[in-house]
Amino acid sequence: MTHWASRWHEMSGAAKFRLYTWATLQGTLVSMILVVAITARSPWPTAAIVVAGAAAIAAVEARPELGASTSPAIRRWLLPAATVTLAAVWLAAAVVARTATGDKVVAQARVVGILTVLLAVFAVLSFLRGRWWILLGLAVATGLAFGFTARAALGIGAGILAGGLVAIGTALLTVWGLRIVDELERTKVVEAELRVAQERLRFARDLHDVVGRGFSAIAVKSELATALSRAGKSDRAAAEMDEVRTLAVESMGQMRELVRGYRGIDLLGEVGGARSLLSAAGCRMLIEGDPAAVPGRFHEVAAWVVREGTTNIVEHSAATVATLTLGAAGMSLRNDNPHTPVGERSGLRGLAERLATVGATLETTATDTEFLLEIHWGEQ
Template identity: 70%
Template sequence: MTAWWHRLSGPAKFRVYSRVALQLGLATVIVVMAITAGLSWSTVGIVVGGIAAIVAVEVQPEFAISPGAVSRRWALPAAVATLAAVWLADVVVARRATSAATVDQARLTGVYAVVLAMFAVVPFFRHKVWTVLGLSVATGLAFGTSPATALGTAAGTLGFGGFVLGTTLLTVWGLRVVEELDRAKGVEAELQVAEERLRFARDLHDIVGRGFSAIAVKSELAAVLSRSGKADRAAAEMDEVKTLAVESMGQMRELVRGYRGIDLMTEVAGARSLLSAVGCRLVVQGDPANVPARFHEVAAWVVREGTTNIVEHSAATSAVLTLGAAGMSLRNDCPHGPAGERSGLRGLAERLAPLGASLDVRASPDEFTLEIHWESK
């Protein structure tokens, strides 16, 4: 259970907490109602109504502890009908009973049935306020033996029912806010990816477009010179075309390999920004200047790949990047499962091998650590 909980993202944890808290709250209300009613026939009505209320909450997608376990098609109408039947049965008992104690017990059970409906059913109706008012007035009229009793019953039902209704509505509101924030984080991450793609496309256009334009012009000029019999000038132009092609290919390789070079300071700043966008706080220990110059580029790649792993394979809320003369490490909490075989980590190991550096990966249910060792010479 602990490992399962740690694998959940923050919004998922809040959803689970809200669902369990609401169901436990409803169960607590039912137990309190049963205790206050005493061991009598009304206890059966409260228990039956309580079970119907729990089922009514369980069929709501926002609060289902086991989604899909209960069919909304039949369960919700059955729960509503059960609560209505309990209420009507209490009305009949209250109207036909001759004992004042029986009337009071029937009135209490009927009010409880309405409150359970306000807790588990009414919050998901369209016109909630009018439904609460209508149920309160109907309960007061049905169980009131006098104007004062009817008014007191209606007021008590309205107060108690309004409180539990507000509790459910606040929980629904909190869940929807968290859902919106989670969706906004996803949109922000997608926008950052799209922005990076646009930047890459712009850089690629600047490098390749300029080179290819020059190649096209010089090739056309060489063809004209060749047809006019100026072979030496045509050959010179073709030599320049070759030089331009080689330079453009080199620039394109550099762009693809590192987006016109990869800088450790820039990657650290970018990692902090990206992780912050997904709700993870990055703490940097040490100074990039401590990393030996020959390892700056590969350290930047480690930061980039490690950041990508955190975003894609964890629900981390905190990460720590340590930079030193003998190596570096990047660790984060809340990983999603074991490390497994990740192509990015394999690519990092291939980059490190020619430099004599080593990659060490440690994973547990609570933490994932990426550690690099090198010798500063």
């Protein structure tokens, strides 16, 4: 019992629904067949009903949408065999009804024939093309085979038609429900994969923003230290290398925080760090406006703009002057002497995605002499 309970808990919601549907359909068929067979109270109709019921159960099992675990190799012959069996039982019942002399035997043959047709409609006909026309033909044929008067034939045919409509509707709605559940399960899987992909993109973007600036600063200060060393200014070169070591340690710490999921970033700290980095790269940074003027909910993303914009200036320009403007409506970062087309700046794409999450927009303007990064905060 524990084994089956464990297996049930391990199954997905779609698999549980499919198993429940299969058990309900097959259980209903078995129950109906047993009830009719027991009430028949005669060997030959009981045997015929059991054979027809077994064929219907096999036909349902042969359907990929409804079967539990039947292999494709078995399905290939199971459905034709079940169809032939149902047709043979119906034909035998029709022959008995037409040749028998006792009313009781005729009534038993009629019950067997009508039940067999309904089982065939549910298990086989429901999944065929042109099912409605075939149902009409079966209703007429069954009425003529088991109705000895026009009124009886019409009544039997109408009953088969009504019962067949219910059977086909039940089968089709069952399959439709299973397909919806399967589609929802696939949607959940795709959604989970998309979330993983988005998280990977977010992590890659954050890693680029955090580590990119640190590496850019390390590269600039290393070049400066090399130049100072060659010029014989060993004290200044040593000081620059000390700063390189400090930057490396800070970058490692920032990376650890990023991996742990913490992305603390401060606008004032980024402005000060940007000015220091650009100064080391030979670029003077001018500040217009006040960081306090930036709306509070945009402070973090503004700090990311400063960080990414500064990294781009170092990596993609030979700037001598950069101007950072901060205000209540937006911010901008302008620099001279750009040398890389804006389309190649993958960091800006990540920055645009980050801005979009808070309702802000990014615009870039590039000329041969100037590059402008402009941010609008949007509705506040």
